[in-house]
Amino acid sequence: MASSSSPTQPSFNFVYQPDGSESGWVEARTHCDHLGSVSSDLTHIPIPNTPCNRCQHPSENWLCLCCKEVLCSRFVNKHMLEHFQQTNHCLALSYSDLSVWCFSCDAYLDAQVISSLRPVYETAYILKFGEAPPLRSEV
Ligand SMILES: [Zn+2]
Ligand SMILES: [Zn+2]
Ligand SMILES: [Zn+2]
Numbered sequence: 486m487a488s489s490s491s492p493t494q495p496s497f498n499f500v501y502q503p504d505g506s507e508s509g510w511v512e513a514r515t516h517c518d519h520l521g522s523v524s525s526d527l528t529h530i531p532i533p534n535t536p537c538n539r540c541q542h543p544s545e546n547w548l549c550l551c552c553k554e555v556l557c558s559r560f561v562n563k564h565m566l567e568h569f570q571q572t573n574h575c576l577a578l579s580y581s582d583l584s585v586w587c588f589s590c591d592a593y594l595d596a597q598v599i600s601s602l603r604p605v606y607e608t609a610y611i612l613k614f615g616e617a618p619p620l621r622s623e624v
Pocket of ligand 3: 517518519520575587588589590591
């Protein structure tokens with residue numbers, strides 16, 4: 486019954502995945518244990534182009550969500566990172582893309598989902614773009 490004319494099928498194309506994890510995609514967390522250290526008044530925050538408090542770097546700085554200091558990123562003079570190392574203030578909002586980073590968790594946090602971060606995200610968004618952020622359909 487076997488026919489010698491059957492075409493040679495290529496063998497299955499196995500994709501090597503070291504530990505089953507996806508590629509470099511980093512998903513923002515929806516919870517972090519350090520949210521208790523966030524300032525209770527985040528309705529009044531510095532404007533997004535506030536210079537770094539230490540080196541006066543003019544833009545794309547980070548806002549410390551614990552004491553509202555504005556400090557530059559790890560790609561400039563690392564003053565936000567230094568601030569975390571000195572004070573243990575681990576939560577910072579990026580004025581360049583409005584993402585929230587937790588230095589202790591070493592992870593991004595989803596500021597639109599975490600209720601204690603959403604107000605400051607919205608405030609920063611309005612300061613930066615002059616309008617309220619678009620509502621996410623799945624919320
Ligand atoms: Zn700086
Ligand atoms: Zn701070
Ligand atoms: Zn954390």
